[in-house]
Amino acid sequence: MRFSQFYAPTLKEAPADAEVPSQELLTRAGFIRKIAAGVYTYLPLGRRVLLKIEKIVREEMDNIGANEILMPIIQPAELWKQSGRWEDYGPEMMKLKDRHGRDFTLGPTHEELVTFLVQNELNSYKQLPITLYQMANKYRDEIRPRFGVLRAREFIMKDGYSFHSDWESLDETYKAHRKAYSNIMERIGLKYAVVEASSGAIGGNESHEFVAFADTGESNVLFCECGYAGNDERVPYTGEIIYDNEELKGMEKVYTPNVKTAQDVADFLGVPVRKIVKTLIYKGRNGYFMALVPGDRELNEEKLKNFLNDQSLAFATPDDILKDFGVPIGFLGPVGVKGIKVIADHLVKGMKNFVVGGMEKDYHFVNVNVDRDFKVDEWADLIVTREGDPCPVCGKPLNAKKGIELGHIFKLGTKYSEAMGSKYMDKDGQLKPFIMGCYGWGVSRTLGAIVEQLHDEKGIIWPLSVAPFAVVITPVSNNENLMKFSEELYNFLVEKGEEVLLDDRNISPGMKFNDADLIGIPFRVTVGKALSEGMVEIKWRTGQQFKVKATLEEIYEFLQKSKQEYDPHKRVEK
DSSP states (O other): OBGGGSOOOOOSSOOTTOOSHHHHHHHHTTSEEEEETTEEEEOHHHHHHHHHHHHHHHHHHHHTTOEEOOOOSEEEHHHHHHHTHHHHTOTTSEEEEOTTOOEEEEOSOOHHHHHHHHTTTOOBGGGOSEEEEEEEEEEOOOSSOBTGGGBOSEEEEEEEEEEESSHHHHHHHHHHHHHHHHHHHHHHTOOEEEEEOOOGGGOOSEEEEEEEEOTTOSEEEEEOTTSOEEETTTOOOOOOOOOOOSOOOOOEEEEOTTOOSHHHHHHHHTSOGGGBEEEEEEEETTEEEEEEEETTSOBOHHHHHHHHTOTTOEEOOHHHHHHHHSSOTTSOOSTTOOSSEEEEEGGGGGOOSEEEEOSSTTEEEEEEOBTTTBOOSEEEOOBOOOTTSBOTTTOSBOEEEEEEEEEEEEEEETHHHHHHTOEEEOTTSOEEEOEEEEEEEEHHHHHHHHHHHSEETTEEOOOTTTOSOSEEEEESSOOHHHHHHHHHHHHHHHHTTOOEEEOOOSSOHHHHHHHHHHHTOSEEEEESGGGGGTEEEEEETTSOEEEEESOHHHHHHHHHHHHHHOOTTOOOOO
């Protein structure tokens, strides 16, 4: 490809709304263009990378015997109502009506549709197991689409679904996907971890995430030297409950003007923040719930949702709280409240003489104690496990890294098949619900994750496996001899099957070099003054520079050797 014929508009300045490196660099380097919040066009460079990611994913799926299909984006509401997720999935679901008033959704995922698809096609255990997958656009109305393609309203995803007659078969397919997903990470060239994860709105009794490490990642990966790793949404807290050794004091209501956060209350009252019990109100399909956690810990919403088996659960709005409880947020508490289920974290069990909201603006209760002053209906593990907490396997302190979730696999069991009446006939002639697995991979998200992990101050550093071009040939001017050799080299490398970009633009060499670094092409062949001495300069995007004899074969052989040694993670400063 000649740069003069290629649509790759680069920008000198970062977009004003760029929050993370991938959003900035993919825009500046001409890979994407923002159309609306969370909606992007992929320009030729971006499309080339996406196709390579898709190819790797598709090959790994085909290698484990999965069958590729393509399902519609628009899904009828009836299918989601059968599974019970029409309301449970939440406001992220993009709903619409046709001209006849019938409800549809733009598919955020396809469990319902694929279950409907097979229920009249797979009739016998002899047809099982089978795995179906697709590469398709998905739609989720993110409350705050941000970070470019990492959290978009429209995105490209590989989603797969397996159907089985027994759990042993599901285990085998689950393990096959786990290996295939690890292969995808390694073939792309990312540093990653496989972690235990929450199943969230998808459901199921076991799931794992495949997380690419990145400082800007939204996932918190907790890991231990013993080999255990988990998403902080999933990792149980197994630390010791500390029981306060002190006499019970009389409860008092005290004036606390304009102090709302746990830390503010602690500072105002002169007590440790762990002596504050935070009260959080959630609303689900069965009404309100009150959750209590120590002031120095954060509530884990996924744990609460799983404990209550209600994925529709959402934090109550300040307006709802004021309307239904008569108190502004920040002054909520369990004392004197009736008609609401109270769930408390286990750590609260050991607390004495603690502080809660006074259920009145600018007031808190001090010296509050469980059972004497209010009742807890149920105890549960509700807090976010964090770095330094004990490993649930060996008890040693956990370490933490930020990461970006790219793949997620689930053991769904019979959740969807039972709800939707999808059954097969077993060897004894009995109708049984399918046992199912689900396997997702964020294709467009991978594009962003690679850049988050592999970039420097000059631009992107693409791994060879997904780079839009492997080589850029850069003549420093339009001098006849330089251009002639560049054209000969370009044609020679193309005939050898190399992906080459010839920068034939009539611009300064500095601009060409800057664009090559910004775009992140692994190898740059500079055709300049050294040609008069029979040499060209070859620079790796990681910083290494070499002089190579200006013969077509020797340049080609050097590039082949370079491919074996090139590591995008090993940047060399010059």
